Every structure is written in C-alpha cells, then in structure tokens.
Amino acid sequence: MSMTVADDVRRSTEGVSRRTQRLCVVVAALVLVAAVPTFFVTGILNGTPVMNGSARGTALTMFALALPVLAVGLVTSARGSVRGRAALIGALGYLTYNATLLVYATPFNELFLAYVALLGLSLWSLVSALLDPRPPLAPDSRLPARGLAAFILTVAALNALAWLRLIVPDLGEDPPGFLAGTGLTTNPIHVQDLAVWLPALAIVAVLLWRRRPSGVFLAGAGLVFWEIEAVGVAVDQWFGHRADPASDVATPAGSVMFVLLAAATLVPLILWLRSIRR
Template sequence: MTTVSITSREGSSQTPRQNRRNVLGDGLSPYVSGGALAVIAAPAAGLTVAFPSLLHGVAVSNGNVRGTAVALLAVGLPVLIVAMIGTSRGSTRAFVVWLGTLGYLIYQAVLLCFATPMNNLFLLYVAYLGMAVWSTVMLLRATDLRAFAARLSDAVPARGIAAAALILVVLNAAAWLWKIVPATFSSRPVSVLDGTGLVVNPVYVQDLAIWLPLLTVAAVACWRRESWGLLITAAMLALFILESISVSVDQWFGSHADPTSPVSSMSMTPVFAVIAAITAGLLAWFLRAVDGAPG
C-alpha cells in the first residue's frame, strides 16, 4: 500500500474526486479468505459454547471463554459477513468495518489459543487464528489507499478521531499497567493472575505489545491526515466496539459461572456496553465523511 496524504491542512483536499474507484479491486482473494475464516471460526466458537465439558480451566475462565465464543457467533461473524457483502457492493464504510472485524477476530482467536487450556478443539482454534491472520494480510494486500483517500470528504474529522483514539490508548494502557506494575515489582508477580488459572494473560500481551502501539502510531498519522492512519484508526475503532461487546458478554458469563470470583463482575457488563456505544458514536462520526458508494 502507498501512503497518501489527503490534505495539506484541515479542510483542504489534495485528492482528485473524479473517476473514483472501489477501495478493493475485482480480485476474489480477500472474499475467499474471509469466507474460509467464517467457515472455520463458526464451529470453533459454536463447539466451545455447545460443549462446555471440553473446557478444563477454572470455572470463571471457562465462563469467560464461552462468553467470548457467544459474542463471536452472535456479533463478530455476522458483522464480518455483512461487511464483506457491503464492500462487494462498493461501500467503503463496509470495508472499514471489515478490516476492523478481522482485527477483532484475530484478538479472540489469540484468547482461544492461549487463554484456554489445551483441549480437543485446539487444532480448530489454531486454524481459526491462522486464517484470521492471513485474511487480514489478503485484505490489506488488495487495498488501494489512493482510492480510499478519494472516498473521504473534506469534512473528515481527522484530528478529533485521532485525539479520541489516543485517549482510548492512554486509558486502556493505564488500566492494565495499574495492575501489572505493582505486581511486577512485588515478591509475587503472578498475583496479578490470581483467580484466572492462567500462566500469562494474553490480553495484557496483545494490548501492550501490538494493538495499543498500532493504534498510537495510526492515530498520529490520522492527525496528519495520512490515508493509512485514517483507515487503521477507524478500523481500530470498529475493533474496540466489537471487543467491548465481547467483554460485556464474557463478564456476564464469567460471573454467572462463578459468582464469588473477583475476576469477572456482572456490574462490568453495562460498563462495557456503554463503552461500546461511545466508541460506536466515534466511528459513526468518522464514517459520515466516507462515501458509501462509487461516485
């Protein structure tokens, strides 16, 4: 992909608007890989929900995993399919959501692989993770950033979205480091994992090593109105929406599985639902400045 700056300053377009083309060309590879991902992820999540006896972790973690799988089936995969269909019809808004949904699906696949004790579904989880990663590679490979830039109006709220994204980064990082740093410098670092049954929390690893740094760099590029930064930041907002919904669901399942566990709390279900709604408002603000069909 080639980096394109859509404006030299706020509100001043440098990208020609005539002869606008779709962000994805006519190639079928992203659609084939996306369809294959759905075919693999559906049974991975479905069997996790249908056969709880396959899960061998502590009760609360088993509940969390089943909640994650429910969110995948009820929200993640339907959004993926709808976004793919919308993109095939020329919607750039659907393309942004497609990319963000792939990020979400990778996130959940990592949890199934690394936050779930080895079970009979392990190879299915690995296949799901691999296909999620390669689906993302295929989609990015087919992305035309110049076409994406041409589908943005001059009113795109680049700096507002970038600022909001950076606030999300700071709040998310602070929430994890508030727990991790004191534990790391204590005589018992593993205390941060008490009650989870985990050796290492893959949520901490993913967020601090991959997703939050990615969003930080993308938000800076978004502030500068670079097309790749705008795309990745918006896609990350879609990821945050889906992940907040997923956390809301897994907190309910986890607390229901073990009401005495401090790891999950029913009270966090509405909290993350609100976070999802706020983030959805930010994404909608951005998508208002994106053309939905070729001009």
C-alpha cells in the first residue's frame, strides 16, 4: 500500500495527476457531446439569430481548437512537459469560460444538461490541475518577464475599461442598451471577466513581474487561454454577423479586431514557450 502511494506521489510530481487525467478525458468527451451538435444540428439553438450564430462559432472553436490543445496538453503533461501542463490549464480555462456562456447565454434547449456537465467538469478539472504539484520551474534569464507582465496587465486593464465603458452609462436603464438584440437580461461575459478572469490574470501578471516561479508558469497558461479565446471570439463574431448582418452585436470589425489580438498574443506566448526548458 505504501509503495502505491509513493508511486502516485512520484508520478504526480513528474506530470499531472491521474485524477486530473481522468477528469480531462471526460471533459474531452463532453466537448464532443455538447459542442458538436450545437454547431451542426439545426434547430437546437433558439435564441436571437446573431446569438445563435455566435454560439455556433464558440462551439466550433471548442471542438476544433480547444479540444486538440487539451488533448496535446494532456498527453505531453503526463510525460512531465511544462509547456503541456500550461496548454492543459489554458484549454481548461477556455472551456470553463465558454461552457458558462453556453449555460447562461443560450436559451434552454435539449443540450442544457450537456452544457451544465461540461461546465462542471471543466471547472473541477481546472481546479484539479491547479492543485497538482507545480512543475519545478526557475525563471529563465531569456524570459522578458516584465514585458510579458506588462502585456497581460495592459490587456486586462483595457478589457475591463471596455466593459465599464458600456456598463456605467447604462446603470439604472431597463433594459440597458448594450443588451439590445441579445435576448439576455445580464451579460455573463461582463460578470466572468470583471469578477474572475481579469483579476486572476492581473494577479498572475504581478507574480510574473516579480519573477515568481508560480507567476512564470501560470502566465504561460493564461496566454494559452487568451490565444484560444481571441481566436474563438473572432470566429463567433464572424458566425454571428453571418447569421444576422443587420445586428451590431457581431460585426466584421469585431472579428478583425480579435484576429489582431490573437496575433498580438501569439508574440508573448512564443517568447514564453521559447524560454521554457524541460
């Protein structure tokens, strides 16, 4: 019995734990169950046309991009890859974020329980991965830590200001103008970003600025998350505009903006990847 425990501890320090691996396999299956029908099956989505189009774009990014990143991250992190561990956590963050949107920004439909299951399993898989022993990682002298930290803080601040610029003028309005055409009563993107994700990434950026090993590692995971998310928003803006060209909820300009953000995020992500040694 003691030998088994010792083996499990040794494996957990080399890569992600078996617990996390098993949870991620279930998450991968749920992505297929929830996202593939959302994209391909006509009649499942019953929101406004622009929101239906955006949801289809999100579903496409889930199974065409986030799922492969999760799979590669799972396989490589099980072998002790730090890059793989960051990819795994970044993909789980993306899936948690967007499963929340499927639950709260998509009108109730026959896939509701699949959306809820995907949200729950993605969230607890992310928690499990973060609880696994952090891989031994010393800040590399080649890593421009403060430059990367400044990039993360700048994007987080600009994102927060963009949302506040929409929200503050409409406080007290019923309904607020920024919800027009969405069919929503509250925007779960604003809630998630302002309450959870932007503060979390700002904390990571501060740790990175101080060259703390935890900040160095989590910055990579955060950049993977942002890269997938930027691509995903560009895709869902394109599908949303295609579904309802008259709506200003999703526009070609929005799609182009997030393509540029994805390209910009790719630079610090590559710098981070190049600085990480096994």
